[in-house]
Amino acid sequence: MNYFTTTHQVKKMMYSIRQYQVPLQKYMAMMDLQELNERLFYKLLIDNVEELLPVVYTPTVGEACQKYGSIFRRPQGLFISLKEKGKIHEVLRNWPQRDIQVIVVTDGERILGLGDLGCQGMGIPIGKLSLYTALGGVRPSACLPVTIDVGTNNEQLLNDEFYIGLRRRRATGQEYAELMHEFMSAVKQNYGEKVLIQFEDFANHNAFDLLAKYGTTHLVFNDDIQGTASVVLAGLVAALKVVGGTLADHRFLFLGAGEAGTGIAELIALEISKQTNMPLEEARKKISLVDSKGLIVKSRIDSLQHFKKPWAHDHEPIKKLVDAVNGIKPTVLIGTSGVGRTFTKEVVEAMAALNEKPIIFSLSNPTSQSECTAEEAYTWSEGRAIFASGSPFDPVEYKGRVFVPGQVVHKVV
Numbered sequence: 001m002n003y004f005t006t007t008h009q010v011k012k013m014m015y016s017i018r019q020y021q022v023p024l025q026k027y028m029a030m031m032d033l034q035e036l037n038e039r040l041f042y043k044l045l046i047d048n049v050e051e052l053l054p055v056v057y058t059p060t061v062g063e064a065c066q067k068y069g070s071i072f073r074r075p076q077g078l079f080i081s082l083k084e085k086g087k088i089h090e091v092l093r094n095w096p097q098r099d100i101q102v103i104v105v106t107d108g109e110r111i112l113g114l115g116d117l118g119c120q121g122m123g124i125p126i127g128k129l130s131l132y133t134a135l136g137g138v139r140p141s142a143c144l145p146v147t148i149d150v151g152t153n154n155e156q157l158l159n160d161e162f163y164i165g166l167r168r169r170r171a172t173g174q175e176y177a178e179l180m181h182e183f184m185s186a187v188k189q190n191y192g193e194k195v196l197i198q199f200e201d202f203a204n205h206n207a208f209d210l211l212a213k214y215g216t217t218h219l220v221f222n223d224d225i226q227g228t229a230s231v232v233l234a235g236l237v238a239a240l241k242v243v244g245g246t247l248a249d250h251r252f253l254f255l256g257a258g259e260a261g262t263g264i265a266e267l268i269a270l271e272i273s274k275q276t277n278m279p280l281e282e283a284r285k286k287i288s289l290v291d292s293k294g295l296i297v298k299s300r301i302d303s304l305q306h307f308k309k310p311w312a313h314d315h316e317p318i319k320k321l322v323d324a325v326n327g328i329k330p331t332v333l334i335g336t337s338g339v340g341r342t343f344t345k346e347v348v349e350a351m352a353a354l355n356e357k358p359i360i361f362s363l364s365n366p367t368s369q370s371e372c373t374a375e376e377a378y379t380w381s382e383g384r385a386i387f388a389s390g391s392p393f394d395p396v397e398y399k400g401r402v403f404v405p406g407q408v409v410h411k412v413v
Contacts, residue, residue, distance in 0.1 A: 010044050017052075023060040028071055030056050034130070035074065038140055045134040057127040059366030059391040062112045068120035069162035076126050077145030079119060081166055085179055089186040100191045101142040102198065104128045105183075107150055109170065109203040113338030113369030116203075118152030119165030124201055128223070148183065150176055176206075184214055198223055204258050208307050225263035232264045232361065233271060235406065236332065239386045243331070243357045248272045248286070250359075253328050255321055255343070255371060256336035257291040260363065262307050264334065265289060284310055288328050294319040295327075325350045332359040335371030339364065343372035348380035356384065363390040374405035 004012075013033065020026045030052065034041040045052050054060060064071065084091050108121030125145030132138040150171040157163045171179065187195060199210055199222045211222045221227065236247065252268060254261045265287045272283040289296045289311045295318040296304065296311050304312060318324045325333065325347055333351050335343055343362055351358035358381060362371040367389075374393035377385045383398050388406035396403045 006040070006043060009040055010047055013040065013044055014048060017055075023055060024063050024067065024071070026055045027060045027064050031076070031126075032073075035076070042130075042134055042140070045130065049134060053131075054392050056130050058112065059368075061123050061127045062114055062366035062368075065111050065117050065120050065123040066114060068117070068123055069157075069160055069164050072162070072164055077122050077147060079122070079147050079149055080183060081119075081149035082151070082171060082175070082179060083166075085182065088179075088182045089189060092186050092190045095144065097141045097144070099142055100144045100195055102129065102132055102138055102196045103144045103146055103187060103191075104132075104198045104200050105146040105148060106200045107148040107202055107206070108152065108165075109201070109206070111201050112365045113340075114366075116152050116154045116157075116170070118154060118157050118163070119147050119149040120157070120163070121201055122147040128198070128200060146183075148179065150179065180210065184218060188218060194219060196221060200224070204305070204307070207259050222259070222263075224259040226267075228260050228363075229263040229267035232334070232363070233267050235361065235388050236268070236359070238406075239332075239359050239388075242386055243355075243359060246275060248276050248278070248283075250286070250331040251328060252287040252332045252334065253324060253330035254287070254289040254334045254336060256334075256338065256364070257289040257296060257308050257311065258336065258338075261289055261334070261336040262311065264336065265311060285313055287311065288313060288315070288324070288330070290318075290321055290324050295324050322346045322350055325354070329354050331355050332361070334361045334363065336363050337371060338369055339371070340369045341372065343376070345376070345380050348372065348377060348385070352381040352384055357386055358384065359386045361388045363388075365390040367391045367393065374403070377405075378403050 017026050017029050020029065045056065078095055080088060080091060104125035106121045106124055108118045109116050111117040111121040111124060122145065125147065129143040129145050132143055133140050149165045151166045151168040152158060153170050158167055187197060197218055197220045199207060199220065202210060207222055207225060211220060211225060214220045247268060254265060269280055269283040269287060272278060272286060273280045295315060296308055297315045297317055298312050299317060301309055301312045318327055321342065351360060360377050364370055370389055370391065374387055374389060375396045377387040378396050378398050383401060392407050393405045
């Protein structure tokens with residue numbers, strides 16, 4: 001029998017995966033490999049990261065989460081449900097690895113731009129920690145993907161015979177808070193104060209509260225609020241090399257005022273304040289946000305959630321995005337709405353009329369929820385847009401030129 005080197009095994013596996021035409025089939029093949037031969041899985045991912053990253057994470061992971069029950073074979077990661085309340089410390093002790101350095105945890109309430117997927121959101125922590133290893137060099141044994149199963153309000157899942165989670169409406173209030181507090185305490189007790197806990201895909205009303213509550217007692221990080229913001233800011237800094245000027249010279253308009261939108265906006269304002277010594281309140285005035293009810297303005301402040309209030313400026317109410325573009329006259333348009341095709345032809349053309357090189361970041365995931373496609377952005381702006389997205393788009397040919405769209409984030413909603 002021949003001896004096959006690792007290089008040969010990688011070549012063989014890539015040949016096998018490329019035979020699949022459906023991305024979800026490629027995802028399932030990669031997950032099977034991760035279970036059977038973890039070392040080969042990471043070798044494959046590291047050597048072919050550009051090709052396989054969209055398979056193991058966005059956009060394919062979104063479809064995998066939606067269909068998680070039907071493709072479920074054997075459990076990956078740690079599921080903690082309301083049934084384990086009072087026993088979470090013991091549950092964590094049963095995990096075979098002891099030296100845990102990074103935990104990615106979700107409760108599945110706001111998976112990508114797809115909404116409440118309950119415990120089927122486990123695909124996100126698993127995929128994210130694969131990237132920690134492949135791109136960050138963290139040992140797989142030091143990573144722990146966790147899903148907190150408190151039920152789901154998704155009626156389709158509750159009636160799905162293949163749904164693997166609790167068949168009940170989501171726990172809220174004290175019941176939810178007590179379970180999360182027990183989990184956070186048990187994590188520190190089991191793994192020490194230096195373990196990183198990354199909150200992933202929690203709904204707005206819980207995400208901000210959890211970050212504020214545990215930010216002083218645990219090493220915590222919210223990817224949607226903080227991680228996305230840092231990568232988008234880096235993307236903007238890179239874009240400025242093309243369009244010119246500093247951050248303070250630009251006007252920003254967001255479609256979407258949730259975790260991602262407000263997190264990005266706040267980091268931009270902080271950077272403007274730092275660069276110019278401008279008071280933070282003044283820096284925020286360069287940034288406007290549009291939510292589902294229209295432009296966020298002072299006249300709405302009493303009805304706004306607390307994280308939106310800093311962005312309520314003195315301006316007349318505006319309902320439609322295109323009217324906000326024409327009224328605010330932004331140089332940068334950023335989509336974090338989780339709603340696909342909201343950067344319409346009219347909106348992109350308005351940005352192109354106002355700016356020689358409009359910066360358009362369409363960040364919502366997966367690609368079906370992207371505010372516009374790369375092709376739409378380049379075509380409607382006559383090839384002048386500086387475009388980036390959350391999930392990868394293929395290169396676009398327009399009038400004899402090939403445009404390669406940037407990808408500035410892996411996940412936004």
